[in-house]
Amino acid sequence: MHILGQRLRTLRLEKKMRQEDLAREIGISKSAIGMYERGEREPSLILLGEIADFFRVSADFLLGRSDRASFLSNLRRNSDPPGSDGNLKNFLTRKDLHWDQIPLAKKELRAVKELMEVVVRERSAHYEVNPDHIKKTDRRNKRD
Structure with missing residues (x-):
């Protein structure tokens, strides 16, 4: 399993999600998630961005170019997320x-x-x- 697959699987399990849960959430098939996790296939750049956004990590973290998983999470926490105005x-x-x-x-x-x-x-x-x-x-x- 390559780094993208390992990190995707780890993030998914940390959220206590099944492959089908993640697939439904980002709008792809369960088998695609399985192939990404096993390293048999790689997501498109657009999908990689959606996965990174969903897990609140950077694409660099997913690709193994950075070990800082919380970079994007901390960055977004300090910005104004939707609903921060109480709406x-x-x-x-x-x-x-x-x-x-x-x-x-x-x-x-x-x-x-x-x-x-x-x-x-x-x-x-x-x-x-x-x-x-x-x-x-x-x-x-x-x-x-």
Whole structure:
């Protein structure tokens, strides 16, 4: 097994993912993941970048050109990741979300987003502005 395959397998197992989980997450086949891990095949440059992004490591780390796995992770931690402004909708666009160390697939993230949209719609119905309340508030402000 070459270095890319070893590191890919190690990163996948650290996240407690099966080959099919990773394949589904990045949109390729399980057999492709297996071939990458065994060194029988190499990912395209675009796919290598997607794998690096998913695991929050550099492509150089995956290729064995660097032993610093946490470089990209630390760099991104110091930048503003989606949702750092408190916006849950933006946060749910992140690709590294998990539930108790079990990664969430795109399909599962879509389900969470859809559920949140229902919750927000129902909740916002309770907070609709009452036009009578606005008029009363405006009258009070005019008196002052």
